[in-house]
C-alpha cells in the first residue's frame with residue numbers, strides 16, 4: 124500500500140511534521156510507503172482561466188508543467204493526504220493553485236476507489252474553514268474522506284494535555300487510514316456530494332466534455348456517480364436544497 128502526501132506549505136516544518144507523525148504511526152502497525160510532494164518545489168504555473176480543462180478536457184490545458192504528474196501519483200496511490208497550513212484563514216496559495224488547476228475533477232470525479240485525509244496546522248485561528256475546504260475538495264473529487272488532523276501549533280507547543288489529545292487523534296486516524304485502504308470501499312455520498320451531483324447533472328448538457336463523461340458513464344438516469352446505497356435522509360435534504368436552487372434560478376427566466 125502507498126500514501127501520497129501533498130504538502131501545501133512552502134516550507135518543511137509544522138504541517139510536514141504532523142504528516143510525518145501519521146507516517147510513523149501507520150508504519151508502526153504495517154509497512155506502508157509514504158511519498159511526499161512538496162508543492163513549493165514543483166513547477167506549477169498559475170491557472171490562466173481558459174476553462175479548457177472543464178469544457179474540452181484536461182488534455183487541452185495549455186500549460187505543460189508538473190500538474191499531470193501529481194494527478195498520476197494521486198491515481199497510483201491508495202490514499203492521498205491533502206495538507207496545508209492556514210494562511211490568512213484559508214489554505215495556502217500553492218495548494219489553492221493545485222486545486223484550481225485540477226478542479227475539473229469537481230465536474231468529472233475519478234477517485235472513488237481512493238482514500239483521503241486532511242492535515243491542517245495554524246498558529247491559532249482559521250483551522251475550521253481551512254480544513255472544511257480541503258475536506259470538500261477531497262469529497263468533490265470523489266475520494267473516500269476519512270477525517271482530518273487539525274492542529275493549533277501555539278497550544279501544541281505549550282500544553283501537554285493538547286499534545287496528548289492530538290496524539291490520540293493521530294492514533295485514531297492512522298488506524299482508519301490503514302483500514303480504509305484495505306477495505307477500498309466507495310464512499311457513501313454526503314449531502315454535499317449529492318448536491319454537487321445534482322448541479323453537475325443540470326449543467327452537463329451545456330459543457331462538451333462533461334456531457335461526454337455523463338453519457339459514457341450513463342449518469343443522466345442515475346442518483347450518483349457510483350452504485351452505492353444512498354442514505355434516505357441525505358437524498359431528502361439534497362433534493363430540497365436542489366429544488367430551492369432551481370426555484371431561485373427559475374425566477375430569472377420568467
Ligand SMILES: Cc1cc2nc3c(=O)[nH]c(=O)nc-3n(C[C@H](O)[C@H](O)[C@H](O)COP(=O)(O)O)c2cc1C
Nearest residue numbers: 132136137138208209210211212244245246247248
Ligand atoms: C502568510 C502567513 C499567513 C498566516 N495566517 C495565519 C492565520 O490566519 N491564522 C493563524 O493562526 N496562523 C496563521 N499563520 C501561521 C501558520 O498557519 C502556522 O505557523 C503553520 O503551522 C505553519 O505551517 P508550516 O510550518 O507547515 O508552514 C500564517 C503564516 C503565514 C506565513
